[in-house]
Amino acid sequence: MKLTLSAAALMLSMTPATAQGWQQVLDQARGQTVYFHAWGGDQRTNDFIAGVGDVVLERHGVTLQHVRIADTADAVARVLAERAAGRDTDGSVDLVWLNGPNFLAMKDQSLLHGPFVADLPNARWLDLSDSSPNSVDFTVPVEGLESPWRLARFVFQYDSARIAAPPADMAGWIDWTAAHPGRVTHPDPANFMGATFLKQALIELAPPGTDLSVPPTDDSFDAAAAPLWDWYDALRPHLWRDGRSFPENESIQQQMLNDAEIDVAMSFDPAAAAAAIADGQLPDSVRVHVPAAGSIGNVSFVAIPFNAAHQAGAKVVADALLDPAIQAHMQDITVLGSFSVLDPARLDGEGQAAFAALPTAPALPTLADLGPVLPEPHPDWMTRLTTAWQGRYTR
CATH class of the missing domain: 3.40.190.10 (Periplasmic binding protein-like II)
Structure with missing residues (x-):
């Protein structure tokens, strides 16, 4: 270099x-x-x-x-x-x-x-x-x-040889997973990638006027997260292994995509799919998808x-x-x-x-392709989200 x-x-x-x-x-x-x-x-x-x-x-x-x-x-x-x-x-x-x-x-x-x-x-x-x-x-x-x-953006990866592009928004995942049962999962939210999946949904689903840039109180968290938990309750039964088991991290999830065990993976690196294709770790039919309203970036x-x-x-x-x-x-x-x-x-x-x-x-998006950057919520939101998710879904 x-x-x-x-x-x-x-x-x-x-x-x-x-x-x-x-x-x-x-x-x-x-x-x-x-x-x-x-x-x-x-x-x-x-x-x-x-x-x-x-x-x-x-x-x-x-x-x-x-x-x-x-x-x-x-x-x-x-x-x-x-x-x-x-x-x-x-x-x-x-x-x-x-x-x-x-x-x-x-x-x-x-x-x-x-x-x-x-x-x-x-x-x-x-x-x-x-x-x-x-x-x-x-x-x-x-x-x-x-x-x-370095910049990071949350993106989805999907195999275009098996499916069309994923939903344009997080709300659409409920119907999409119902039509493709067992073909989608997310990393455990104890891992930052799984937590980011939840944060992306929180940003899109939280009631209008929710301020995610400030630390949540008990009341503000409960109000903001209520639509998220309703969404996740409807989504979970259609996830891989009925939403009762999750890959540890994005690397394992990428391997699952390569093995055709699932159809969609996720990453915080928009170039990860192109790089993995070049390394023979993903099929050349994999493409990158970003929600229409943009995705979390940092x-x-x-x-x-x-x-x-x-x-x-x-x-x-x-x-x-x-x-x-x-x-x-x-x-x-x-x-x-x-x-x-x-x-x-x-x-x-x-x-x-x-x-x-x-x-x-072909699998490398441009900055224009990535659309708007959604700012990260205050760190306390992630802490509360992961703790609440564990309490609700790992008992």
Whole structure:
């Protein structure tokens, strides 16, 4: 993986004061090993992170160590335990891949270093306005405490050789599953993908005027969720295995789609279907479907804990993740296929050319195909949804 902008050219494009500050970061970072705690359940993502490690080692002498975790909450718990033990420096987590509830937990407990994002040279390519998805994480203002690195959108995958496109809205799934009994399921809501399926339905089905951007009270949750539970009660008998057993995660669900055990799967990566087809993990007849009103979208971020031992190195890695060459490489479906967080209008000609040269595929939607972005509800909604679902349907 090669960067299109040399380190020297990047420094020349900065103001003298900013360039001097960033040079100090680079000097401090050289020789550091950055322990990046990030979900390790996807090999393509793991390979991409390893490629970024090659870049920062070659350019800046920073070693990137991917600490593969199954749950981000484990990294949050480690930082919290270190603070409780008085370990306010030399922490074991230098950089962490955060989203939503975990970011809120770390922010509320003052476990984050920063703000630091505006000081990253490659932040120039970002839209960091208050209304940008780069500035809000599950309705919680980011305030520079975490840096974006990839876009996510909730989508359905279906085999067009077996079925027509799924329903245009979540309400339509009741009749659709009744006509296709046992051919649809969702991951267990203990997994974020299953929880997102419920959140997508909540957004569409909640009574008009429901404000999902604020934490729910007992009363507001019950009122908002009542139509959702009515919907799910009608849907459940038509799900795979009568809605009494669920795949653990989206990877297992994708395998079920490939094996023709079900006809529809779901993902938070619009390019996942095209990438899986290219890898021989899905038939080439699989296509992507998005509800007519749009789907939940968010940004994946990286953050630096307050006690990180190698904060300078972590900033170098966060900045590298925003380099236009690396972002274009990431969006390549033969590499990872995750959509970029950069603002195309801010890119120079070289950056725009890198994205224009990316390959396409029949199963790869464009940004226009994905339609409107529905904002994530406040993290407390997901917590309550998953707890309530377990109480209602796992007894």
